[in-house]
Amino acid sequence: SQTIHQWPATLVQPVGSPLSLECTVEGTSNPNLYWYRQAAGRGLQLLFYSVGIGQISSEVPQNLSASRPQDRQFILSSKKLLLSDSGFYLCAWKDRKIWGYTFGSGTRLTVV
């Protein structure tokens, strides 16, 4: 069966520090992968999505970046965090043959 892993669950980082959040999918191949952010009082905002290794589409200009070094691995990064980067980050995947999306358990990031 397919599973999605996202870590860490909680992260507190100082302003200006780097960030690396990882998401991996098991039990499928060549999935579409997505990073969403949910800020307090706001809806889910799409940050990045990927349809294949090394292929990244960015939806929102910001100081975050994403990479897909392996087929089932999606990484969200920042060189220097801002206070406004605080939020709940969710990774999701979609099988190309199945329409539904599956989400990970999320990472709560607090930038202090």
Place this chain on the structure above:
Amino acid sequence: KQEVTQIPAALSVPEGENLVLNCSFTDSAIYNLQWFRQDPGKGLTSLLLIQSSQREQTSGRLNASLDKSSGRSTLYIAASQPGDSATYLCAVNQGNTPLVFGKGTRLSVIA
């Protein structure tokens, strides 16, 4: 640009009541619509997926309908329970473009 609206933003009902959550979208050219549940501090759990050719889907006490031409979907919850308390999110898919979400309806079921 597709926009998804969910009404109401929050809802509080007594246990046992039947309720309806509403979702509307501006571009009717969708492939499917998906309803999710989110508990506080948790990820999203998929509840129901309706393909554009379908009118409704049912799972237990949940029933979701889709009127693609009018850009509307409803999620019906029968005999609500305190365990149904959560935020319910509606999202639409237009093929290869990523899901577009509404802001959700926060449901509280009071025992």
